[in-house]
Amino acid sequence: MRRLFLESIARAPLPEKLPPPDAELVALAAELDAAARRKLGRSLSIRHVDAGSCNGCELETHALQNAFYDLERIGLRFVASPRHADVLLVTGPVTRNMREALERTWQATPDPKWVVAAGDCAIDGGLFVRSYAVSGGVEAVIPVDLRIRGCPPRPMDLLSGLMALLQAPRATKHDGRP
Amino acid sequence: MGRFLDLEGAAIAGHRPWPRFVVDVEQWRSAAHRLADGACALGGLWADSESVHMALIDAKAGRAVFSLPCPDRRFPSIGQFHPPAIRLERAIADLFGFVADGASDTRPWLDHGRWYLTHPLGQWTQRTAPFEPYRFLPSEGEGLHQIAVGPVHAGIIEPGHFRFTAQGEAVVRLEERLGYTHKGVEWLMAGADLSTAAKLSGRVSGDSTVAYALAFARASEAALGIEVPDRAHWLRALMGELERLANHIGDIGAICNDASFALIHAHCGILREKILRAADFCFGHRLMRDCIVSGGVAVDLPGDGRARLLALLEELRPYFARIVDLYDNTASLQDRTVGTGILRPELAERFGAGGFVGRASGRAFDARRSLAYPPYDVLAFDVPVLHEGDVNARVWIRIREVEQSLSLVRQILERAPEGSLCAERPHAAGGEGVALVEGFRGDVLVWLRLDGDGRVARCHLRDPSWFQWPLLEIAIEGNIVADFPLCNKSFNCSYSGHDL
Numbered sequence: 062m063r064r065l066f067l068e069s070i071a072r073a074p075l076p077e078k079l080p081p082p083d084a085e086l087v088a089l090a091a092e093l094d095a096a097a098r099r100k101l102g103r104s105l106s107i108r109h110v111d112a113g114s115c116n117g118c119e120l121e122t123h124a125l126q127n128a129f130y131d132l133e134r135i136g137l138r139f140v141a142s143p144r145h146a147d148v149l150l151v152t153g154p155v156t157r158n159m160r161e162a163l164e165r166t167w168q169a170t171p172d173p174k175w176v177v178a179a180g181d182c183a184i185d186g187g188l189f190v191r192s193y194a195v196s197g198g199v200e201a202v203i204p205v206d207l208r209i210r211g212c213p214p215r216p217m218d219l220l221s222g223l224m225a226l227l228q229a230p231r232a233t234k235h236d237g238r239p
Numbered sequence: 240m241g242r243f244l245d246l247e248g249a250a251i252a253g254h255r256p257w258p259r260f261v262v263d264v265e266q267w268r269s270a271a272h273r274l275a276d277g278a279c280a281l282g283g284l285w286a287d288s289e290s291v292h293m294a295l296i297d298a299k300a301g302r303a304v305f306s307l308p309c310p311d312r313r314f315p316s317i318g319q320f321h322p323p324a325i326r327l328e329r330a331i332a333d334l335f336g337f338v339a340d341g342a343s344d345t346r347p348w349l350d351h352g353r354w355y356l357t358h359p360l361g362q363w364t365q366r367t368a369p370f371e372p373y374r375f376l377p378s379e380g381e382g383l384h385q386i387a388v389g390p391v392h393a394g395i396i397e398p399g400h401f402r403f404t405a406q407g408e409a410v411v412r413l414e415e416r417l418g419y420t421h422k423g424v425e426w427l428m429a430g431a432d433l434s435t436a437a438k439l440s441g442r443v444s445g446d447s448t449v450a451y452a453l454a455f456a457r458a459s460e461a462a463l464g465i466e467v468p469d470r471a472h473w474l475r476a477l478m479g480e481l482e483r484l485a486n487h488i489g490d491i492g493a494i495c496n497d498a499s500f501a502l503i504h505a506h507c508g509i510l511r512e513k514i515l516r517a518a519d520f521c522f523g524h525r526l527m528r529d530c531i532v533s534g535g536v537a538v539d540l541p542g543d544g545r546a547r548l549l550a551l552l553e554e555l556r557p558y559f560a561r562i563v564d565l566y567d568n569t570a571s572l573q574d575r576t577v578g579t580g581i582l583r584p585e586l587a588e589r590f591g592a593g594g595f596v597g598r599a600s601g602r603a604f605d606a607r608r609s610l611a612y613p614p615y616d617v618l619a620f621d622v623p624v625l626h627e628g629d630v631n632a633r634v635w636i637r638i639r640e641v642e643q644s645l646s647l648v649r650q651i652l653e654r655a656p657e658g659s660l661c662a663e664r665p666h667a668a669g670g671e672g673v674a675l676v677e678g679f680r681g682d683v684l685v686w687l688r689l690d691g692d693g694r695v696a697r698c699h700l701r702d703p704s705w706f707q708w709p710l711l712e713i714a715i716e717g718n719i720v721a722d723f724p725l726c727n728k729s730f731n732c733s734y735s736g737h738d739l
Contacts, residue, residue: 062565065502075509109395113420115735117445117526122395123489124515127508141393157353158419159398162390188439192423193359213445215525 104136108146114153243303280591284327285699316342335361378404397734444736450678452531461672471535473655498575535661576631580726593681600628606677702736
């Protein structure tokens, strides 16, 4: 174990630099601190909700936490409860069996809050939209602030999308029931 | 007439590659008894508009599908004799409205009362009656309390509900309630053309997208009598092994993380990412989604793909060996995994549990070996088997399988023949096909009937999780509540694959 530790210290760090097209992201990152502080202090807390996904989007969301993307370095982190969250990251078409759970998770999230629809299914129901068992995209159930395309979205797309959210005008404050 | 074991039925022409027999009620019942005796394993149980079908798998006699016509929408329950069939029968009742006579558990399973109709795949009607609240199984005794978890969990995972009854720290009973991610895949399949259906099958369980696409492709090729070019077989296996590597390594890390050992998780995360990037480089998609099509593959390995993968192997092998070394020599970690969540071999056998869940509990079934579909018929690999059945054994099976997959990838890169990627698809032709394919989690079954226009008339996809989820309920008994995440991750059943 000691060897692994020591080598990790000696080795160049793994986290991806955020260069082009991540150059855009570098610029965003520079403004991130100010934007995030203005809204919520030092960071945004994200609560993930799988509303009926095939689990492909979950795999790539997990990847955000690995050493290459290292979400926490830019002040974004996943939390265990909607009551701790500023952002709901929703994946999957919203199945009818998950609809109420999604609504209640949204209601449990304190204002101000933002909703990200991650993946093609979350945006418009994807291939499943015709089904008797599916309500549609996330927008059919709760208001959506940001959409990230992909089947599933690549971690870099998720990362730049989430950073874009921090730049969004702060007009999007939701309250009331869906 | 045809025979499977000592069971008889009228053989159906045009069902490939296994025989399909139409049986009467008596023959259906005797098949149920053969299952209960352990003479063969249940491969699947599903319905279409007029019949119920059951896949039987035997190590020696091979495989067969038994079909029982049920014009009055009733059939003798298999589950009353053979518990692995219970949830499948409940799903059939929800989707088709067929009654399993004699079934002990008639509660709904996939239908949570949220659809606007009942029996969507059978003779559906608008839902009118109010839906009764779900009745969880009772637990009675001194000092018992319940813990309800989900469907929205604390981590980045799929939705499902777990109802624990605990006495102090110890779990007395766990009851799962699933179906939250039910998307109506089989309903969407009906009437779909082959390419749409292939895409749907690749979105049944995202972590097994290659395995599902392969199972669907093989079933459609069997139905249509398509001869797949050699190179396509090899590239499919290459994708399948990369998928297995990425999932096994990622999950080994996640299991250690659930035992609060973050170091292995961090390093496994790095390895997994490297594999996905190599897959992306070679096939244009990190999870290799939609790369397998009916008749072959949609993408070839690029010119520098082989070198990239060989370099990946070079890096992976020693790196992974050191992670294994760390796992093996960390007593505090082993303290959590050894003896935790034990699945007894007789239960793994009875439920026909596939994948590492079965192989960590003595069931030596691997579709790559038992069915030896190409190119596995000419590749050298071991099927590791252990008998302890605890979390530690499931970790070790996955470690050994990573080593086997590393070797398989190398063999494939060295031996894959050149040639075309995809066979011509014949013009509209009907038929029935079935395929069983080994995904990282276990054997995926796809049964398919095509109509005369080459569209899907009925497609059933059975995830390995159907026969693993019930065993998790048993494996957790007597363990402490705090060990549930560890046990659950060591099984890593698919919610979406199960819920469909």
